[in-house]
Amino acid sequence: MRLITSLVALTSLYTAVLAADNGLAVTPQMGWNTWNHFGCDISEDTILSAASALVANNLTQFGYEYVIMDDCWHAPSRDNQTGAPVADPAKFPNGIKDLSDKIHAMGLKFGIYSDAGTYTCGGRFGSLGHEQIDAQTYAEWGVDYLKYDNCYNEGLSGTPQISHERYANMSQALNATGRPILFSMCNWGEDGPWNFAQNIANSWRISGDIMDNFDRFDDRCPCTSVIDCKLPGFHCAMSRIIDFAAPVGQKAGPGHWNDLDMLEIGNGGMTFDEYVTHFSMWSILKSPLILGNDITNMTNETLAIITNEAVIAINQDAAGSPANRMWKRSASEGGDLSLWAGSLVNNTFVFALLNTSPAEQTVGVDLADVFFDQGKSYQTQAYEVFDLWQKDGAGSWGKSIGIIQGGMNVTIGVHQTKVWKAVPAPQANTKRNYAEL
Secondary structure: OHHHHHHHHHHHHHHHHHHHOOOOOOOOOEEEEOHHHHOOOOOHHHHHHHHHHHHHOOHHHHOOOEEEOOOOOEOOOOOOOOOOOOEOOOOOOOHHHHHHHHHHHOOOEEEEEEEOOOEOOOOOEOOOOOHHHHHHHHHHHOOOEEEEEOOOOOOOOOOHHHHHHHHHHHHHHHHHOOOOOEEEEOOOOOOOHHHOOOOOOOEEEOOOOEOOOOOOOOOOOOOOOOOOOOOOOOOEOHHHHHHHHHHHHHHOEOOEEEEOOOOOOOOOOOOHHHHHHHHHHHHHOOOOEEEOOOOOOOOHHHHHHHOOHHHHHHHOOOOOOOOEEEEEEEOOOOOEEEEEEEEOOOOOEEEEEEEOOOOOEEEEEEHHHHOOOOOHHHHHOOEEEEEEEEEOOOOOEEEEEEEEEEEEEEEEOOOOEEEEEEEEOOOOOOOEEEEEO
């Protein structure tokens, strides 16, 4: 009897692993979502216009491929006879299948939204108890991506097991359709999804909803640490989410990512340097890069940030290894400085310096700290270092700043992040020991 029980348990585990192996999000997904800019004010025209802008702005060549329709696409109720989901006929007069077909005809992929509760966060019908019919309908509509929220969950949370079971129901329903549909869990970090979601989801949110602000504290996002946070809330400042992400990077990897929430770049609440920090940190932490601005009306600055191919390459690096925070030091003026470092393919590396203080700072960056995990030989050798927010002579992001050994002194502006790529260099007489930059 014990043998039979063990075999059943092993079979169940094997099935769960296979259920998540949909071949999607091998690198973090990239695309655009309606919510941050448009909220519930969406329609067929809103989404098709954004899809056209994605193509017209050549964002597809940088990897942005998903066009995701968030909350409030729903009709007042489900189909009375079948229980299938129905779209609002005023907003989507041609139906969701027609919308999906048009997006696919542009060479893009189509995403939709639902909720693992009785209602969505916008008060429309949710998918709790309707997972099979909803998943099958989405597949018939040609959906490629599901963002799955956490409102009105009927109290089915409080432990990882309870949350896992609720979200696994949709994961299994999606896989049963036979259509590859990227599964993006949006349970706000409740019950620690980084510990239970790897086998059921391609990504999971780690915090309450982001707000378009660098560091404002808001009681609606009360937790100071993501570990054992009991009220994820919403209105979470961008730098707060970076702090949340620091300890959980170890749980992410190809096919399953920590989602730091959608990007606010271009929505107007932060400075240029703050938006550079936003894009840089989301990239090195291997968060999905989902644009949340009006991409039909962008400034050149916004476009420059979201098309930095050198930083995007860090996010999409095949090693799938999020950067780690190597140290964090308080600044006398408030805020802090932090050093982040991570491994890339082909024995190359990324490191970044983040300044959340309200004053410019000059700080020494020791390669002994950057390569703490790699050991002595890596800490002492020379590297060619590329500044990923400077352009080279050919106009490409990622200017070489020379051969560095030992470390370098860096001056960094208010709320600024600097990102470098390091490539081991042969020993040369041109190397600079502890260079001034």
